[in-house]
Amino acid sequence: MTTKVGIIVGTNRRDAMSLEMAKYYSQRLIEKGVEAVTLDLAQLPEDFAFSALYHNKGKNEHYNYYQTELDGVDKCFIIAPEYNGSFPGVLKVFIDGLRYPDSLRDKKVAMVGLSNGVLGNAVGLGHLNDILSYMGANVLGLRVKLGEIAKHFDGEKVSHPLYEKFIDEQIEKLLSF
Amino acid sequence: MTTKVGIIVGTNRRDAMSLEMAKYYSQRLIEKGVEAVTLDLAQLPEDFAFSALYHNKGKNEHYNYYQTELDGVDKCFIIAPEYNGSFPGVLKVFIDGLRYPDSLRDKKVAMVGLSNGVLGNAVGLGHLNDILSYMGANVLGLRVKLGEIAKHFDGEKVSHPLYEKFIDEQIEKLLSF
Amino acid sequence: MTTKVGIIVGTNRRDAMSLEMAKYYSQRLIEKGVEAVTLDLAQLPEDFAFSALYHNKGKNEHYNYYQTELDGVDKCFIIAPEYNGSFPGVLKVFIDGLRYPDSLRDKKVAMVGLSNGVLGNAVGLGHLNDILSYMGANVLGLRVKLGEIAKHFDGEKVSHPLYEKFIDEQIEKLLSF
């Protein structure tokens, strides 16, 4: 299989668990012979909420690199931790900076929620689905919600059998979506 | 093409505009050589919220007919009018009566919102998407929102060019989803 | 204090845990000297989705009793179990049957979610909040989400200290809202 798949790390927090989870997904994809490109929002220019949006759209070279990478895939995962009952604001800022309307249109997207609490960002994934649908993406029904993440993932290994199963199932489903 | 597609009329209101819209979709599908089966919730037994759920699941023959028809399609449209800021309760009751977990799992679903006001059930389609995702369905990104429906649809003809375009686009997308 | 508070049991499932939780809330309210009136949707006529809505609005005497009781309170709790990723369809049918627009307008409402899984109907309470806001109710920010309910509530006693605390806090907040 030669498909390349994107993985968006939906936070700009340094050393985030979401980045580790992106690596985990990336590793699983490689094992299945699929190339993965990780887009880590923590590496965006610190002023991108101003320098890559509105009258500056398309003018921030560093941000444009993300746009180009996203343009190169037709499937992607979004890893979205739970902050204040939803996904990080910075993930929406990233989306607000994308070229419209074709950046996500007709792409296949799978959502992964992470949280320290039990919800696994269940509510935030609903919000995110609304936005992705607005962008014309087709979102995989299977939302993976990884609550109490610190208990079940040490940054390398997922120790919760159900979580492992759901992740594997989600990857399989996105690849054949 | 031999695919059969379902169309769920998401209300039990008699002579509902949603039923007319289902017929409109059905007609468009037939023109494309696709068979459509319409499931009109207004034809369900009046006590189905009690006689087809919980300890009665699977015991209401009339409701079971709907279940069987749904089992026979792997793609469907849901026509959902806006009542009190969301879709009709009766549509969720219908879903609550379905066999779980395989009734909608891995099916492709497209959502159509109708309203007298301007919103076209935008908020309710978000709610419905959450539920369909929970059921394991893959929901088409393109949500068709038909606001001020009485102005743009006389029960037979859609007079708003954009509405016509979105409906046609949605049908094409669901068929190739 | 003479305020009377409503408690809506948001399901029509017989012997539902939500009914037991309503009794629990009722007991706590009585201890604080507040009268509570419980509206159990399981006691509605089995055909009310047809006989109390649309052209039949206001014509179902049994349903009207619920309307009258609701008219008599300006604060209420809604106990909403999680079915298929949201609240029960029957709760929305009940709302769809209410006189509009003044049935809930300017009332204070607090939402309680119950589930066997961990979410405590977190997603469904978001949907419900949208609908209640549409109806003009002011919804208390504190949403009580009681996940894994069977583990923490035996139908009489809440054994999870945090759940007890949140319930007590929510009652206090609604009373002074």
Added chain:
Amino acid sequence: MTTKVGIIVGTNRRDAMSLEMAKYYSQRLIEKGVEAVTLDLAQLPEDFAFSALYHNKGKNEHYNYYQTELDGVDKCFIIAPEYNGSFPGVLKVFIDGLRYPDSLRDKKVAMVGLSNGVLGNAVGLGHLNDILSYMGANVLGLRVKLGEIAKHFDGEKVSHPLYEKFIDEQIEKLLSF
């Protein structure tokens, strides 16, 4: 009346219509003898998504000014334009930077949606309500949704009588909430 009310301009777009709408609300409040303090996210430091969050929480003096102003009010309006089917990411980044858990707890918040399209950010206000509830705020039921804003507001005068009515009603309700 001596209450001071906050008005958050929920975007960092320069010369945004939301800023003009905030001024409109401010003017209406002044006419009612109420002081208003406007917090315009466009005036935040351009790197605040990095310099005011996570390990930098509380360290950005400029951002802290916003925090202090917010601490000084117990009621506020949030003006939220519709970007990509929801509110601007930057508004959530602002919230993600707030001190937790008391920044919005028990505060009364009213939401105003703006859009060029017809929706008036109806979907985004639902998302925002979920987040505000998570923060412990009590959100006014009446959501003002100002669709096709350019047609009905020239930056100074609201020319749509219903919009004027809803805005006035919302202000009255928040003041007496």
